[in-house]
Amino acid sequence: MRTSIATVSLSGGLAEKLQACADAGFDGVEIFEPDLIAGDRSPEEIRALAARLGLTLDLYQPLRDIEGVDEATFAENLRRAGATFATAARLGIDTVLVCSNVATATVDSDDVSAAQLRRLGEVASTHGVRVAFEALAWGRFVDDYRRAWRIVELADHPSVGVCLDSFHVLSRGHDPSAIADIPGDKIFYLQLADAPALSMDVLSWSRHHRLFPGEGAFDLTTFTAHVLSTGFDGPLSLEVFNDTFRQTDPDRTAVHALRSLLWLQDKVAHHPQQSAASHLFPVADAEPAVGFDFVEVKAEDTSEVEVVLDQLGFTARGRHRTKPVSLWVAGAARVVLNEQLARDQAPHIAAVGLAVPDADATTRRAVDLMAPRAFRRTYGSEQPLGSAVAPDGSEIFWSTASADGSHPAWVDEFTDGAPADPASPVRVIDHVNLTQPWQTADEAVLFYTSVFGFSADAPTEVAGPTGLIRSQVMRTADGAVRLPLNVAPHVLSGSAPTQHVAFACTDVLGVARAARARGLPFLPVPDNYYDYVAGKFGVDASVVAELRELDLLYDRDTDGEFVHFYTRTVGNVFFEFVERRGHYDGYGADNAPVRLAAQRRDTAR
Numbered sequence: 168m169r170t171s172i173a174t175v176s177l178s179g180g181l182a183e184k185l186q187a188c189a190d191a192g193f194d195g196v197e198i199f200e201p202d203l204i205a206g207d208r209s210p211e212e213i214r215a216l217a218a219r220l221g222l223t224l225d226l227y228q229p230l231r232d233i234e235g236v237d238e239a240t241f242a243e244n245l246r247r248a249g250a251t252f253a254t255a256a257r258l259g260i261d262t263v264l265v266c267s268n269v270a271t272a273t274v275d276s277d278d279v280s281a282a283q284l285r286r287l288g289e290v291a292s293t294h295g296v297r298v299a300f301e302a303l304a305w306g307r308f309v310d311d312y313r314r315a316w317r318i319v320e321l322a323d324h325p326s327v328g329v330c331l332d333s334f335h336v337l338s339r340g341h342d343p344s345a346i347a348d349i350p351g352d353k354i355f356y357l358q359l360a361d362a363p364a365l366s367m368d369v370l371s372w373s374r375h376h377r378l379f380p381g382e383g384a385f386d387l388t389t390f391t392a393h394v395l396s397t398g399f400d401g402p403l404s405l406e407v408f409n410d411t412f413r414q415t416d417p418d419r420t421a422v423h424a425l426r427s428l429l430w431l432q433d434k435v436a437h438h439p440q441q442s443a444a445s446h447l448f449p450v451a452d453a454e455p456a457v458g459f460d461f462v463e464v465k466a467e468d469t470s471e472v473e474v475v476l477d478q479l480g481f482t483a484r485g486r487h488r489t490k491p492v493s494l495w496v497a498g499a500a501r502v503v504l505n506e507q508l509a510r511d512q513a514p515h516i517a518a519v520g521l522a523v524p525d526a527d528a529t530t531r532r533a534v535d536l537m538a539p540r541a542f543r544r545t546y547g548s549e550q551p552l553g554s555a556v557a558p559d560g561s562e563i564f565w566s567t568a569s570a571d572g573s574h575p576a577w578v579d580e581f582t583d584g585a586p587a588d589p590a591s592p593v594r595v596i597d598h599v600n601l602t603q604p605w606q607t608a609d610e611a612v613l614f615y616t617s618v619f620g621f622s623a624d625a626p627t628e629v630a631g632p633t634g635l636i637r638s639q640v641m642r643t644a645d646g647a648v649r650l651p652l653n654v655a656p657h658v659l660s661g662s663a664p665t666q667h668v669a670f671a672c673t674d675v676l677g678v679a680r681a682a683r684a685r686g687l688p689f690l691p692v693p694d695n696y697y698d699y700v701a702g703k704f705g706v707d708a709s710v711v712a713e714l715r716e717l718d719l720l721y722d723r724d725t726d727g728e729f730v731h732f733y734t735r736t737v738g739n740v741f742f743e744f745v746e747r748r749g750h751y752d753g754y755g756a757d758n759a760p761v762r763l764a765a766q767r768r769d770t771a772r
């Protein structure tokens with residue numbers, strides 16, 4: 168379907184916004200009136216610029232506080248509307264959005280609003296434009312799309328239709344299924360926005376926190392499927408008021424925005440109610456990842472990490488045939504250490520490898536969703552990996568999982584090492600925690616959702632000693648891949664935020680004891696913590712003593728138990744070992760603040 172976006176969704180001046188939308192590949196835009204009036208280009212110049220960029224101008228908006236008023240006020244509103252219609256006509260735009268009255272309405276009557284919209288439609292038609300009436304969630308009297316449609320039906324004018332905006336419908340919890348009762352040709356415009364689940368006044372929620380589809384808690388798929396079931400064939404248009412997107416790079420936001428509409432079309436195409444599949448952008452299907460393949464730690468000098476991995480019981484499996492790269496393994500957990508092109512870099516997580524059912528399918532999907540490729544120099548006879556750059560700059564690689572669970576083919580490029588210990592209690596990489604810049608955290612949710620089919624757990628907050636960390640876990644349904652994404656508070660001291668890799672094992676006490684014997688520096692856990700664990704869980708004194716002795720942390724819920732420990736940080740990375748007992752599915756949320764405070768003391772030491 169055609170794609171469009173409101174200029175209010177992007178930062179910059181109007182010309183820059185148009186350029187960014189065109190470059191990303193949008194078909195059209197909605198012009199937000201304040202963007203036009205603050206600019207120095209005439210409506211005719213904007214019209215010409217859009218034409219040159221190959222963009223249609225799909226909507227001019229908003230016209231506010233028109234209907235539901237007394238006759239004298241309405242006469243003035245009609246005059247004001249006429250000026251707006253004239254501007255729209257100069258822009259070459261044929262549809263003007265009229266919001267339900269939020270400020271000046273005094274008459275709560277469908278008949279009065281309908282009569283006034285009809286007269287508005289008559290004036291609009293003299294300018295060659297149509298009116299799309301939108302119920303704002305905080306409208307004085309009209310705050311429900313079903314009422315807006317009733318009024319439009321009563322107005323019964325060819326130039327008067329409705330504008331549906333997913334935010335106003337879903338934020339109020341209104342059932343979108345009645346959309347199917349509206350004739351498609353009376354839906355003059357469709358605006359799409361997602362939003363996080365927040366409990367706050369709806370106006371502030373709408374003006375500051377909207378997100379692109381796939382990034383929040385709304386079911387945009389069902390909403391859009393209802394709209395398309397009417398035969399609506401206008402553009403899918405994004406209208407996302409968001410504090411972050413208003414201040415970050417518009418070129419980047421535009422690509423991210425378009426990705427959300429490609430993803431949404433894919434979701435709608437797979438929706439049981441969908442009938443318009445042929446108009447939907449066909450995104451290649453790919454099955455979600457089945458596990459982690461590897462994690463890559465990069466540094467100018469990886470020797471400190473090698474010492475820690477050795478103490479943790481990893482085996483040096485070999486060096487790469489052609490590159491300054493080595494592979495360390497324990498069980499099916501693989502850590503690649505890379506010193507290539509890493510001058511002056513402290514150890515940090517540079518890449519995550521995923522095992523997918525069909526690497527070519529994942530590559531096709533990534534390309535369809537405009538994921539940028541990660542370029543690595545590869546040499547002949549090397550296993551090519553699929554790749555994408557995640558919004559935070561991390562590189563994500565993938566290859567096809569072996570059917571029999573044996574190691575992937577690329578492992579054979581590493582030679583001259585020792586065989587892995589078959590008796591290792593380490594199983595797999597459990598999770599990789601990636602610290603996100605605040606600018607790209609929402610984009611990351613969509614990136615992992617759309618390209619890799621992960622789902623987002625509800626966001627949580629962790630209180631650290633230097634600020635709150637917002638955490639959102641992206642994961643596969645079975646938990647084989649888990650990527651907790653943490654948005655760190657501003658780091659004032661210049662130290663880069665840390666990231667970590669957690670390994671799942673069957674005997675975390677055994678791993679801890681062996682690591683201690685090999686001299687591993689653990690992250691020291693304070694005594695207060697163990698008093699708390701004893702009190703909260705009523706754990707045996709002997710068990711608490713063992714946890715305390717080994718700097719282990721503990722959690723328990725109705726699904727099972729969780730025992731884990733952390734290494735000290737090396738560069739920007741540290742390691743965690745976890746043992747999930749029973750069906751424990753969390754991450755020891757109450758232990759995260761303890762860990763953050765301990766790390767702060769540890770780096771100050």
Ligand SMILES: O=C(O)c1ccc(O)c(O)c1
Pocket residue numbers: 228229264266301303332358373374406
């Ligand atoms: O927040 C607003 O005022 C506003 C304006 C126009 C819209 O289409 C909308 O959804 C909200």
Ligand SMILES: [Mg+2]
Pocket residue numbers: 301332358406
């Ligand atoms: Mg809207």
